[in-house]
Amino acid sequence: xxxxxxxxxxxxxxxxxxxxxxxxxxxxxxxxxxxxxxxxxxxxxxxxxxxxxxxxxxxxxxxxxxxxxxxxxxxxxxxxxxxxxxxxxxxxxxxxxxxxxxxxxxxxxxxxxxxxxxxxxxxxxxxxxxxxxxxxxxxxxxxxxxxxxxxxxxxxxxxxxxxxxxxxxxxxxxxxxxxxxxxxxxxxxxxxxxxxxxxxxxxxxxxxxxxxxxxxxxxxxxxxxxxxxxxxxxxxxxxxxxxxxxxxxxxxxxxxxxxxxxxxxxxxxxxxxxxxxxxxxxxxxxxxxxxxxxxxxxxxxxxxxxxxxxxxxxxxxxxxxxxxxxxxxxxxxxxxxxxxxxxxxxxxxxxxxxxxxxxxxxxxxxxxxxxxxxxxxxxxxxxxxxxxxxxxxxxxxxxxxxxxxxxxxxxxxxxxxxxxxxxxxxxxxxxxxxxxxxxxxxxxxxxxxxxxxxxxxxxxxxxxxxxxxxxxxxxxxxxxxxxxxxxxxxxxxxxxxxxxxxxxxxxxxxxxxxxxxxxxxxxxxxxxxxxxxxxxxxxxxxxxxxxxxxxx
Numbered sequence: 048x049x050x051x052x053x054x055x056x057x058x059x060x061x062x063x064x065x066x067x068x069x070x071x072x073x074x075x076x077x078x079x080x081x082x083x084x085x086x087x088x089x090x091x092x093x094x095x096x097x098x099x100x101x102x103x104x105x106x107x108x109x110x111x112x113x114x115x116x117x118x119x120x121x122x123x124x125x126x127x128x129x130x131x132x133x134x135x136x137x138x139x140x141x142x143x144x145x146x147x148x149x150x151x152x153x154x155x156x157x158x159x160x161x162x163x164x165x166x167x168x169x170x171x172x173x174x175x176x177x178x179x180x181x182x183x184x185x186x187x188x189x190x191x192x193x194x195x196x197x198x199x200x201x202x203x204x205x206x207x208x209x210x211x212x213x214x215x216x217x218x219x220x221x222x223x224x225x226x227x228x229x230x231x232x233x234x235x236x237x238x239x240x241x242x243x244x245x246x247x248x249x250x251x252x253x254x255x256x257x258x259x260x261x262x263x264x265x266x267x268x269x270x271x272x273x274x275x276x277x278x279x280x281x282x283x284x285x286x287x288x289x290x291x292x293x294x295x296x297x298x299x300x301x302x303x304x305x306x307x308x309x310x311x312x313x314x315x316x317x318x319x320x321x322x323x324x325x326x327x328x329x330x331x332x333x334x335x336x337x338x339x340x341x342x343x344x345x346x347x348x349x350x351x352x353x354x355x356x357x358x359x360x361x362x363x364x365x366x367x368x369x370x371x372x373x374x375x376x377x378x379x380x381x382x383x384x385x386x387x388x389x390x391x392x393x394x395x396x397x398x399x400x401x402x403x404x405x406x407x408x409x410x411x412x413x414x415x416x417x418x419x420x421x422x423x424x425x426x427x428x429x430x431x432x433x434x435x436x437x438x439x440x441x442x443x444x445x446x447x448x449x450x451x452x453x454x455x456x457x458x459x460x461x462x463x464x465x466x467x468x469x470x471x472x473x474x475x476x477x478x479x480x481x482x483x484x485x486x487x488x489x490x491x492x493x494x495x496x497x498x499x500x501x502x503x504x505x506x507x508x509x510x511x512x513x514x515x516x517x518x519x520x521x522x523x524x525x526x527x528x529x530x531x532x533x534x535x536x537x538x539x540x541x542x543x544x545x546x547x548x549x550x551x552x553x554x555x556x557x558x559x560x561x562x563x564x565x566x567x568x569x570x571x572x573x574x575x576x577x578x579x580x581x582x583x584x585x586x587x588x589x590x591x592x593x594x595x596x597x598x599x
Contacts, residue, residue: 064100066127078094078111082111085114092113109141117161118162125166126167134172135172137180166199168181171201173203186208191215193206193214196219207240210243211250211252218256220257224238224263225264229263234326237262249281254283259292260292261290263495265295269282278332284296285306299329300330303333307336310340311339317350318368321350321351321352333356335358343366344369347373348368351397360399361398370408371407372410393419401426411521411523412524421529428539429522436460436513439512440512446510447508450499451497465513466479521549521550521579535565552577552595556582560585563589566588567592
């Protein structure tokens with residue numbers, strides 16, 4: 048049956064939406080029918096699914112070019128995925144891939160909109176974990192629109208689509224996707240996981256207004272899919288919210304990614320991550336992170352590793368993270384930089400400009416891998432090193448545990464002083480996200496979990512231990528060689544009483560500052576001293592720095 052207005056009512060073409068009938072065969076047949084009509088006259092068409100619960104069982108639907116799927120809003124139009132008759136088989140709502148269907152630049156799908164519906168993936172089993180068990184799994188999409196979708200509880204990624212050209216992803220909510228990826232080491236498992244590079248040097252993609260919470264690996268990630276491909280330009284992530292994921296937003300292989308006005312809070316490894324942790328081991332480079340709130344992540348706020356460099360982090364709030372505010376490092380085995388420890392492995396041209404970096408557990412800025420020609424300009428780096436409380440242990444009648452807390456009524460801890468520490472309780476461990484004088488708040492053991500413990504909370508009275516904090520917790524720490532490093536016009540201080548940020552600038556015994564330009568900084572007011580040099584700086588210019596002596 049042809050619909051002259053180009054809109055096909057799914058209820059008039061075999062789908063029931065009654066939550067009982069398997070609507071997948073009827074959906075697949077309708078997509079084929081509409082796709083054939085589109086191919087015949089080149090005119091895109093729409094399948095509209097009125098309010099209802101559409102059961103999609105035991106198979107996904109291979110999508111066709113020119114076919115859009117539009118509902119009546121999340122909660123009204125629901126697609127419930129399951130595989131009771133074919134256990135372990137991936138059941139995406141829609142898929143079209145290079146491996147399964149020969150997708151490519153010359154065999155793509157175009158002019159498709161997916162909008163205004165919900166995907167519930169909680170009924171899909173996948174043992175072992177299957178990266179294809181997504182909500183949507185499309186590759187090589189031209190002029191796509193993914194809009195106002197609610198995707199939750201999928202076994203792997205929620206929106207797991209690759210190579211999106213001239214495409215907009217807007218208003219997608221991804222909750223608890225990647226629920227069967229509980230190791231943090233397998234591919235996929237994200238809220239929005241987007242492979243890049245298939246269209247060449249430029250992929251014009253905008254991700255805007257999306258929310259990703261409690262997803263197994265990343266809230267939102269971009270990942271180069273072939274190490275031989277050129278990292279593409281043209282991708283933007285704006286006005287998004289990433290919370291309680293393993294990584295909030297990650298750049299694993301883009302060139303010049305723009306991340307603006309996003310909120311990244313409560314993520315387990317880092318709020319924003321640049322590294323070679325993707326499948327090809329290729330890190331992002333040359334991007335811009337601006338105007339973001341990166342707060343209260345369990346470990347690092349911004350984590351940058353293995354990149355060739357030229358990333359700019361500007362005008363952000365980076366605060367209350369459980370380890371470092373901003374960290375540069377190299378992860379072994381993930382890129383050409385990983386095995387080297389000399390200037391040959393240095394990230395070049397990194398910029399930290401005008402950020403507010405405060406109340407992080409350890410150092411405000413930590414450099415653990417070689418850098419060259421970097422600039423730290425005009426930042427306010429204040430009151431970091433809040434993890435200052437001494438080691439503690441206890442047990443017995445005063446100690447009780449809940450799913451997300453431990454209380455010791457006999458304790459007299461400094462509030463906030465255990466931030467980021469690892470609490471050890473027998474063979475169990477949990478990470479502290481905050482504390483009062485008598486209670487520790489604990490991070491969930493994995494994204495999306497409601498407990499800090501894999502099993503039941505420890506029994507009342509079970510002994511616990513908290514470690515000592517690091518002795519030195521600086522505003523800026525150079526723990527690797529920094530060559531031609533510029534530190535200019537920063538205010539680096541501690542206004543607390545007692546202070547927690549021990550030093551403004553620390554060059555460790557493993558670090559160095561060679562031919563640096565350290566000028567016009569104000570380091571007055573740190574808890575111990577303005578600077579500590581375990582290795583003195585070599586050459587360069589040190590001038591007009593308040594409370595700084597080059598021979599400190």
